[in-house]
Amino acid sequence: MASHGARGRSGGRPTLEEVAARAGVGRGTVSRVINGSPRVSDATRAAVEAAVAELGYVPNTAARALAANRTDAIALVVPEPETRFFAEPYFSDMLRGVGAELSDTEMQLLLIFAGSDRERQRLAQYLAAHRVDGVLLVSVHADDPLPDLLAQLEIPAVISGPRSATETLTSVDSDNYGGGRSAVEHLLSRGRRKIAHITGRLDVYGAQRRVDGYRDALRDAGRQVDELLIEPGDFTEEGGRRAMTTLLARHPDLDAVFAGSDVMAAGARQVLREAGVRIPDDVALVGYDDSAIARHMDPPLTSVRQPIEEMGRAMIDLLLTEIADRRPAMSRGLERRHAVLSTELEVRASS
Amino acid sequence: MASHGARGRSGGRPTLEEVAARAGVGRGTVSRVINGSPRVSDATRAAVEAAVAELGYVPNTAARALAANRTDAIALVVPEPETRFFAEPYFSDMLRGVGAELSDTEMQLLLIFAGSDRERQRLAQYLAAHRVDGVLLVSVHADDPLPDLLAQLEIPAVISGPRSATETLTSVDSDNYGGGRSAVEHLLSRGRRKIAHITGRLDVYGAQRRVDGYRDALRDAGRQVDELLIEPGDFTEEGGRRAMTTLLARHPDLDAVFAGSDVMAAGARQVLREAGVRIPDDVALVGYDDSAIARHMDPPLTSVRQPIEEMGRAMIDLLLTEIADRRPAMSRGLERRHAVLSTELEVRASS
DNA sequence: ATCACTGGTGGGAGCGCTCCCACAGTACCT
DNA sequence: AGGTACTGTGGGAGCGCTCCCACCAGTGAT
Known part of the structure; x- marks a missing residue:
């Protein structure tokens, strides 16, 4: 008898069974109320809810998880x-x-x-x-x-x-393709003619799609895509610097750069600065992510914002x-x- | 590893019972092995471990939580x-x-x-x-x-x-009292004589203790504590500015400030700058927290580090x-x- | 009147584990 | 010889829930 149901009013947490007894209904009915089943009469539901409130009943998640095979x-x-x-x-x-x-x-x-x-x-x-x-x-x-x-x-x-x-x-x-496109279209609309692209790591699908957007925007505007204007970066600041250095050496006359991330844009900006290139007068710069970096850069960086939230x-x-x-x-x-x-x-x- | 062997009957996950059957032992014994009980012979333990590996058994946490009344x-x-x-x-x-x-x-x-x-x-x-x-x-x-x-x-x-x-x-x-003390003792050892303190929110116990440390350090050095050198802040940059402004008006001749946080120290620094006060030449500044702010401040800020990790x-x-x-x-x-x-x-x- | 149904309801049968008691076996005392 | 004290071991009895089947009105159609 010791091991049996001697726990009625003890200090433990109330169980479904106790709520059911209190409300004068069966276990199943309480379960239905708790889980919001529609198959319960209003009167019964009210009685159960009262009992739940009185006893301060809170379902035991472990038991529920075991019986229902889910964890919530x-x-x-x-x-x-x-x-x-x-x-x-x-x-x-x-x-x-x-x-x-x-x-x-x-x-x-x-x-x-x-x-x-x-x-x-x-x-x-x-x-x-x-x-x-x-x-x-x-x-x-x-x-x-x-x-x-x-x-x-x-x-x-x-x-x-x-x-x-x-x-x-x-x-x-997020629409990486569209984001890439819009960056380039914006630069074109500003009258830029020689637009370079520093890509992200190309084993990242999103980075590839941004390149696709870059290419198609140019193509659709009737421009030819110069593959030498596309230089791979790796999403890091250092990678941005390296790519910018390469691009600048190859095309001293470029007038815009679309970087695949704000961080890389920051790297590119440093190189441009050191080369005495003015932003945006000589070269326009666009980043990606619209991070804090973009807002605090000098000059503030145009950037593609993804709706992350x-x-x-x-x-x-x-x-x-x-x-x-x-x-x-x-x-x-x-x-x-x-x-x-x-x-x-x-x-x-x-x- | 050999993964799914010929599992029990259904495609479901193996249970304790199935492992027990496979190892030719009882449920209790498998449970003991799983839970690392020492009361199991080496031979049995090995047999159970083999069965566990063969079946790819992973305990069901919900069942364990329910039975043992714990969640891990x-x-x-x-x-x-x-x-x-x-x-x-x-x-x-x-x-x-x-x-x-x-x-x-x-x-x-x-x-x-x-x-x-x-x-x-x-x-x-x-x-x-x-x-x-x-x-x-x-x-x-x-x-x-x-x-x-x-x-x-x-x-x-x-x-x-x-x-x-x-x-x-x-x-x-962390030892806020000791931290406060050490900041002041350091300033004293540098020959500073009129040391102000910008406190944190005084409803935060730690902030109070830092004040206590400030007081006792001065006292133990034979100095008198001037309550007008203690100005409450609220852990914000703006609070630091306000407090510093007050202190500077009250004591134009102070030669050191101990701020209850780096952020407030940053606020204080601005006010000192604007007043043409040089750091550390005219006024020495010490912060608290040793945050990134401290390292990047100009000049870099002496600060009390807490071992947060x-x-x-x-x-x-x-x-x-x-x-x-x-x-x-x-x-x-x-x-x-x-x-x-x-x-x-x-x-x-x-x- | 019987036969569907329907909306409500009670409660048995588990879910897979731990706990703990019972008990076999061995060893070492009196 | 019996007693005592272990170490190992098996398995019953739950833990508190959900699921689902049985069942009981009522309601309308036949």
Whole structure:
């Protein structure tokens, strides 16, 4: 008898059963009320809600997770060391959008860093244990095995910045192609004739798309694309400097530069300065990301802004849909969805 | 590794029971192996481990949480909007320490922001549901109800920066008193005679302690403490400017200023500049926090560094101890522990 | 009158684990 | 010989929930 139901009024947390007894209904009915099922009469619902309030009942998540086979949690996985996470406003903006969109739901967000091998090991274990219902993946490199792992474990996932044109995961992206186009179109409209492009790392799909936008904008304006005006960078300031140096040596008469990121634009600006080139008088400069750097540069940098916060929201929307879709039946016609949000050109003094 | 073998029946994840069958032992024995109990013979342990590997068994956390009444997760609660979290390196350093210390354990870290009322509401629900085994509290204001809520729910918690000398929660702090002392002693040793102090918000315990250190350092050096040399700030740049303006008007002949934060020191510096006061020639300046601001100021700012990362580690240590202590018996002599880590003065050109 | 239905409801049967008691085996005392 | 004290081990009894089937009115159609 000691081990049996001697816990009626003890200090422990109330259970569904106790709420049911208090409300004079069955366990199933309380469960329905808690989960917002419509199949409950108003009177019963009110009685149950009263009992819940009186007892201060809070559902036991572990029990629910076990019985229903879901966790009500999703993970935002950042395959980078924490340092970068804090350094780049990208993540902070993304997190804001994600948090906002999630605040209407019961879902809990986990932030997981997987920069080191050790951390990745832990993450793999974590995912294998199905401790989350879905995963948000940001900043993934082309050769990352994480997406495959997620597919194999059949965990719903949404990636920001698809890895290629044939991304298998549901993805959210900003319109890198359109962003590249708009930068170049802007420069053309300002009367620039010889526009160079410093690209990002070309194993990043988005960087490629910006190059595509650059090419097509010129082509559609009836210009010929001079491949020697396209110089690869690597998203770093140093890379921007190197590329600019090369370009300047090759084409001393260029009159505009479109850099694939603000950071690279900052590097380019230094080189231009040192060469005595005036911005924007001699050379117009346009960056990408519209980061703090752009606003604080001298002169302030025209830059392509991505709606990062909105991307965060969109990722959550897609992920929740995918989780919900998977719930009733494991099959279903899984057509992958890809959202693309448009960018905006922020025009400043540098162009 | 050989992954999926001929798994039980369905395609689902293997359970303890299946591992037990495969290894030819009972459920209890597998559980003991999984949980590292010493009461298992080497032969049996090996057999179980083999079965685990073959089946790719990963424990079901929900089931474990339900049965054992623990979650193996702790929360880092930041009662601030996310914006501040990203803006201040304090959090990033803290998180690094916490993450490092946690990486040896099975514990999962959750990051929870509770800046808005809405978010706090959710947090309260979350804690009431006991979804974490313990809580790390950073940056808590004196009148915050959160600590009481935690106490009431009997959730182990560690606070960084105790709210008062009689903090009821286990706490980790840096030696604000010693830090204040060392700043003043340094200025005295440099021959400064009239040292002003711009304090932080005095409802923050740490700020008070820095004032105490300021006072005692002067006193112990045989100086009299002039209360008019102590001017309250509020940790902001603007507050630093205001305080400096007041002080300068009151004591045009002061030759040193100890600011309770780098940010306030930056504000003070502006006022001194505008007044034509040279740093350090006319007035020596010392800040607190040793943040990026200090390193980049002109001239570089002498500042008191707090071992924030180490504080993060200490918080985890204390929290894990507290969680472990609570496990066997809910009673036990709960003596509160308070760790205080020492600071270090980083001397630069401003003093 | 019977036969569908419908909206509501109760409660059994698990989910996969930990806890703990029972008990076999061995070893070392009286 | 029996007693005592271990070390290992198996498995029953839950943990608190969700799912789902059974069931009970009522309501209208037949």
